Amino acid sequence: MNSMRNLIKVLIIISGFFAFSCRNHNSTSTSDSKTFVLSDTMLRQTTFAKVAMEPLKNELEFYGKITADNNKLIEIYPVVGGSVTKVYVELGDYVKKGQLLATIRSTEVAGFEKELNDAKSDVIVTKNNLKTAQELFEGKLNTEREVLTAKSELEKAESQLNRIQETYKIYSLKQNSVYEVRSPLSGFILQKVINEGMLLRNDHTNNIFDVAQIDEVWAIANVSEADIQQIDLGFDAEVSTFSYQGKVFNGKIDKIFNIIDPETKSMQVRIRLQNPDFLLKPEMKATVKISNTLKEKMLAVPSTAIIFDKSRNFVMIYKDRFNIETRKVEVFRQVGDLTYISSGVKVGENVITHNQLLIYDALND
16 A cells, blocks of 8 residues: 555656656747747948849959059269269159259360360461451462462361260269269159268279159069969059058059069069059068959859858848848858858848948848
8 A cells, every 4th residue: 555655656756856847848949949039229330231243253362563664763873983073962862853862073174174174275376277268368379279278277176075074964074073973753762872982993883873764653563473364464453562551553554574583483473553652662562462353153142241150151131131141151151341252142142231230140140
């Protein structure tokens, strides 16, 4: 009898446990089935974009540097040797065409000066000789041949004087054996290898100044051998530098140097860039993104819509405020603000481009 009562007690306890478990399970199911709803405030702050078929773009990134336009850069060489008496500019200075850069006292200029004085004297002498010959001819004391000879001597003397005067003008030679180094164009001093007191040899072959206009500059990018076939003239280029983070300079490839540098094992391409505020300086390091648009089209969404989590990519598909879906997608390629999708979305679907992370966390925690 006692054993029967104990069995009944055990059955009652087991029944109570199962009842509690069922009630707890039902309570959990009800909680899990609650639907996420986008509030009015959140909805106003959320932005959307439609999945669309976009022309496929290809983008490659290379490293390079900014250089001056070689057609607007002049290397200045001294035409004479001598002692540098004065230097008027420093590296990086802006100079105008014809501005005095330096003066050099030279024995060679002294030689030119003697030639100039001799030529002036010869002109005076030959003029007097011609005058005397003409007077004698009028008095029947000499022949016309002697007059013509005197004229020829004067013409030679004047020609020699003009030659030397032109030399003075071209080389900016001055009295007292001074040679003036002047800028042949307006621009910036990119190189200066001359100082006061320096003695320049007559056979000096190195340039002492480089002057360049940099209102337009070049970006030279190094293209690896593996990427050469993907580069062509006219491709768009975005150039950025370490000095101006976030600022992009736009241009196009206008020259491909079809040789491989034996040291870098790369081919160089050139991009012309407008530089009105002289922000870009020669020798700046640069990152160059080169892109081109293909005829092929592909599904694409704004890059801001992509959520990367747990080594996978997702987008939030918006149907209405009660119906928002977390969708796994396969990313084919990202080019700037646009991301191409190979699978996971359809044309016309709305993806969330702002607040998507908050919504993703709310739905997937």
